[in-house]
Amino acid sequence: LNNLAAQPAIDGNLKLARLNLRNWLQSQGIAVPEMANKEALSNFEAAVTMKSSGDKTDITALNIGLDQTIIQGNAKLAGNHIGFDLQVDQINIDDYLPAVEEKSAAAKPAKTDASGKTTTEEAPLFPVDMLRTLDIDGKVGIDKLIASKLTSEQVKANIVARNGDIRLNTQIGRFYQGAFDARTSLNVAEKTPKLSVNTNLQNLQAGPLLKDLTGQDKLTGTGRFKMAINSSGNSVTAIKQALNGTADFRFDNGAVKGVNLAKLLRETKARFEGKSVPKSDEPEQTDFSELSGSAKITNGIINNQDLLAKSPFLRIGGAGTVNLLKETVDYTVEARVVSTDKWQGGEELKDLEGLN
Secondary structure (H helix, E strand, O other), X not given: OEOOOOOOEEEEEEEEEEEOHHHHHHHOOOOOOOEOOOOOOOOEEEEEEEEEEOOEEEEEEEEEEEOOEEEEEEEEEEOOEEEEEEEEEEEEHHHHOEOOXXXXXXXXXXXXXXXXXXXXXXXXXXXXXXXXOOEEEEEEEEEEEXXXXXXXXXXXXXXXXXXXXXXXXXXXXXXXXXXEEEEEEEEOOOOOOEEEEEEEEEEEEHHHHHHHHHOOOOEEEEEEEEEEEEEEOOOHHHHHHXXXXXXXXXXXXXXXXXXXXXXXXXXXXXXXOOOOOOOOOOOOEEEEEEEEEEEEEEOOEEEEEEEEEEOOOEEEEEEEEEEOOOOEEEEEEEEEEOOOOOOOOOHHHHHHOXXX
């Protein structure tokens, strides 16, 4: 410490010994919410090399230990500007979320419009006044990240926020044997916030992902997914109403587990012919060589006209719309038996070829 009378300055090393952060916060009268992991925030330590003078602070060696996580890097503070470059070895975000999810009240108390009808006013989705003041230029790398039960590895995120324009670019090098990148932009400089999201997911293994997410692997296959959407507004309803963009997906060489359509068709055919139901030890799944579709989104209405599923004995097509604002679905799915061989269809289905 020097120059305390005129302009205080700090130049040196600071170290905080390991402590139970949860207990310390509570001792300072700060309420700590219940978290999914009851041991979260129980271990915290920090060491930093810093130089500070006036409104400028340079942190050249930051080392933080939080529970099972190690954070290293550097940071700069200058007035309202925040810059940082951090590296995290591993972190499980789920540990720090509420133990029981609480539904947030998105609606304000009821109001009466000019016609006398009762309406509700939605709470603002984005804190625009705060977001307009942000001046950030930062990078974060995470070796292993768990969030919403999903595991991501080799994560890189860059964020730049300035003059109400916030941009986040994210890359995941390993995401269930695939790769993922996303570009998100939120502009709150003007009266109405504008949002855009572009994502690209390649070579995803659907089975392991669904197993982690839901505990069940109902769908297997190698997939890809692309989406480019944009919207505007500061409420969920407004975002839905102004939503526009495109999306498409495709899964190859996979299976839908839980139902064997070939077996079901053979059994149905046998019953109609008055024959005994053929015995089968086939797994309860329907193999497919392709499952794909695309959609165009216009003012909150998702329009898909090319859903396609191909299996060795069946073709499934679908078309229709989903209205996000009204939460309605108008969709038609058609299935047709096609030429088959002995692989998950068998000669028994040839009599049904062409049947819709």
